[in-house]
Amino acid sequence: xxxxxxxxxxxxxxxxxxxxxxxxxxxxxxxxxxxxxxxxxxxxxxxxxxxxxxxxxxxxxxxxxxxxxxxxxxxxxxxxxxxxxxxxxxxxxxxxxxxxxxxxxxxxxxxxxxxxxxxxxxxxxxxxxxxxxxxxxxxxxxxxxxxxxxxxxxxxxxxxxxxxxxxxxxxxxxxxxxxxxxxxxxxxxxxxxxxxxxxxxxxxxxxxxxxxxxxxxxxxxxxxxxxxxxxxxxxxxxxxxxxxxxxxxxxxxxxxxxxxxxxxxxxxxxxxxxxxxxxxxxxxxxxxxxxxxxxxxxxxxxxxxxxxxxxxxxxxxxxxxxxxxxxxxxxxxxxxxxxxxxxxxxxxxxxxxxxxxxxxxxxxxxxxxxxxxxxxxxxxxxxxxxxxxxxxxxxxxxxxxxxxxxxxxxxxxxxxxxxxxxxxxxxxxxxxxxxxxxxxxxxxxxxxxxxxxxxxxxxxxxxxxxxxxxxxxxxxxxxxxxxxxxxxxxxxxxxxxxxxxxxxxxxxxxxxxxxxxxxxxxxxxxxxxxxxxxxxxxxxxxxxxxxxxxxxxxxxxxxxxxxxxxxxxxxxx
RNA sequence: CGGGAUGUGGCUCAGCCCGGUAGAGCACUGCGUUCGGGACGCAGGGGUCGGAGGUUCAAAUCCUCUCAUCCCGACCA
Numbered sequence: 203x204x205x206x207x208x209x210x211x212x213x214x215x216x217x218x219x220x221x222x223x224x225x226x227x228x229x230x231x232x233x234x235x236x237x238x239x240x241x242x243x244x245x246x247x248x249x250x251x252x253x254x255x256x257x258x259x260x261x262x263x264x265x266x267x268x269x270x271x272x273x274x275x276x277x278x279x280x281x282x283x284x285x286x287x288x289x290x291x292x293x294x295x296x297x298x299x300x301x302x303x304x305x306x307x308x309x310x311x312x313x314x315x316x317x318x319x320x321x322x323x324x325x326x327x328x329x330x331x332x333x334x335x336x337x338x339x340x341x342x343x344x345x346x347x348x349x350x351x352x353x354x355x356x357x358x359x360x361x362x363x364x365x366x367x368x369x370x371x372x373x374x375x376x377x378x379x380x381x382x383x384x385x386x387x388x389x390x391x392x393x394x395x396x397x398x399x400x401x402x403x404x405x406x407x408x409x410x411x412x413x414x415x416x417x418x419x420x421x422x423x424x425x426x427x428x429x430x431x432x433x434x435x436x437x438x439x440x441x442x443x444x445x446x447x448x449x450x451x452x453x454x455x456x457x458x459x460x461x462x463x464x465x466x467x468x469x470x471x472x473x474x475x476x477x478x479x480x481x482x483x484x485x486x487x488x489x490x491x492x493x494x495x496x497x498x499x500x501x502x503x504x505x506x507x508x509x510x511x512x513x514x515x516x517x518x519x520x521x522x523x524x525x526x527x528x529x530x531x532x533x534x535x536x537x538x539x540x541x542x543x544x545x546x547x548x549x550x551x552x553x554x555x556x557x558x559x560x561x562x563x564x565x566x567x568x569x570x571x572x573x574x575x576x577x578x579x580x581x582x583x584x585x586x587x588x589x590x591x592x593x594x595x596x597x598x599x600x601x602x603x604x605x606x607x608x609x610x611x612x613x614x615x616x617x618x619x620x621x622x623x624x625x626x627x628x629x630x631x632x633x634x635x636x637x638x639x640x641x642x643x644x645x646x647x648x649x650x651x652x653x654x655x656x657x658x659x660x661x662x663x664x665x666x667x668x669x670x671x672x673x674x675x676x677x678x679x680x681x682x683x684x685x686x687x688x689x690x691x692x693x694x695x696x697x698x699x700x701x702x703x704x705x706x707x708x709x710x711x712x713x714x715x716x717x718x719x720x721x722x723x724x725x726x727x728x729x730x731x732x733x734x735x736x737x738x739x740x741x742x743x744x745x746x747x748x749x750x751x752x753x754x755x756x757x758x759x760x761x762x763x764x765x766x767x768x769x770x771x772x773x774x775x
Numbered sequence: 776c777g778g779g780a781u782g783u784g785g786c787u788c789a790g791c792c793c794g795g796u797a798g799a800g801c802a803c804u805g806c807g808u809u810c811g812g813g814a815c816g817c818a819g820g821g822g823u824c825g826g827a828g829g830u831u832c833a834a835a836u837c838c839u840c841u842c843a844u845c846c847c848g849a850c851c852a
Binding site for chain 1: 777781812
C-alpha cells in the first residue's frame, strides 16, 4: 500500500475520550473512530489488524476440526424465552421490535440460535461430534462502555459451539479448544494465562478464561508462584488453614458497646480502637431473589460476591442502597454487626478463628468490642466468602499466590446440557435411545485481542505490533522523492516485497523525514526500511526494528540479508 | 443505575466566576522557503458556543429543563 493513497489519519494530539493506552494509540494511529458510546468504526489500518487476528483464529479453529458458519445477528424473542434468558439476561440484551411489533434482540451471544439450528439438523450420534464457529458482530448493552475496543457495546467476537454425545466426549472437545486457544494467543504474540473462571451468565459447569497480562486490565488473576494453579480472583480460592477456634475465657466480659462517632469504615474503626483490621469483622447487607442477608468476613478481607451468590444459591445479588437497608431493616450501614440480626447470616470460614473481635452494634455511631464467635453470634452457614489476596496460600500446593491484572480475551465453557435441555436438542445414541446433546461454547473477543496486544506492546513513540498481527510488516520510507535513483530503487523494492507476499506500506508522501519516521513508529510496523540520497550513495538501506530500535545497514545490491532479517522477525514473536 | 464532571471550528483547549466584537495551538487550502525524527513565513477557509425554554436592552457567559459524552462503583469477550 502506498501511504499517499491510504486513508490513514494519524493524530498528533490525543482525543480526550481516550483513557487507556491501547485506546489512545488506536485513535492516534488512525485505526478506529468512535461513533457512539461503545460503538466504533474500523478504519483500514484497524481492520487489517483485526483481519490478521481473525485469520489466525480461523486457521487454528479449522485445524482443531471446527467449521465456520455465520449466524443471524438479529434473533427472535421466542428463542430466548424458550431458553429462559429473555428475562434472565437483563438490560444488557438489546431488545428491538419490528414493524409488526414482534420482539427481537440483537444477539449478544448465540447459544440459542446454534442450539436451535442443531436440534433441527442433528438426529444421530453418527453426526457427532460437531463444532461450529463464527466471527460475528455482537451487541451487549453494557452499563458503562469504556476503554475503546476493550469494552465496547458492539464488538466482534469469534464464538464456537461444540456438540457431543456425552460428558467424556465433550471433555475432549473442550480440551481441543483449550489447545487451539493456546496456539491462537501464542501466535498473536501475547503473554497470557489460561485461568479457572466463573461461568457467569452463560452458565455451565466449568470454564477457563484466557487472560492477557496487562496492568490496565480489568480482571485480576490469582496464580501460584510454585504450581500451575491460576484462577480469576472471582473464582480463586486459598487454602484454608484451620486453627483451633479460640473460645472465650468463661469469665470474659460480655460485649461492650462503645461510642464510635464517624467510624463507618473498617480502617476508621481499627484506628479508633488501635487494633489491626483483622481484629474486626466487616458486615455487609446483600439483597437477592431470596431476600436480604448479612455477610460477615474478617475486617481485612473483601467480600467476593460471586461466592456469596453461590453460597446462597441466588439468581441475582446486589448491595442495596443504605437508605433501603435503613428503611426495610432498620439497620445503620457503617455500624452493622452480626449480633441479634433477624435476617440470615453468612459467615466466612475464617471468622470463627478470629477470637475476640470488634463489630458494629447495629446502632448508628456505636461498635461492640469483646465479641466472640459462638458465644455472641453464630450461623449454620460458614463458608469461603472472601476474595483471595496476594500472599494467601495456594489451594493446590500451599505456596504463595500472586495477583496480576489482565484482560480477558477468550473464555471457554463446558455448558453441559443446559441449553439442549431447555431447547430440547436431542439425538439418538447407538442403542436408539434419545439423549441430550452435551455442549460447550468458546469465545474470543477479536477487537479486544488487538487492544490487548497493544497494551502489551507499545512505547513512547506508539504501537509495537507483534509481527503476526501487524497490519504492515514493513514500512518503506522514501526520504528523497526527487531523486530518481532513490525512487526507482524504492519502487522496485516495494514491488518485490509485495510479490513476496509481505504486506508493506510504502511512504511515498511528499513529507519531511521526521513525519515519516513518527508515523511509521506510531502505527507499529515491525520493520522500517529507509532510503535517502546519502544511503543510496553509500549503497546501503537502513533497516530498523520497531522493538528495541535496533539499526542495521543492508546492502542495496543484495536483498538476501533483508529476507533473512524478515524471517527472523516473523519467528521471534 | 448511583456518585462526579464536561459539552465552544475536524482535534486539544481558553473565554463563563464578573453578561456587551468568539479566540489560540494543531489540522486543512494557496504561495514561497525548508528537507534524516511531527519545519517556517505570508495569505486564506471553516464555529446556529450540544439542544429547548427563560431572565435581560443585550447570553458562550446567569436560571430551568433536556440530550450527549467522559470519569469512579456493581456486569462481561
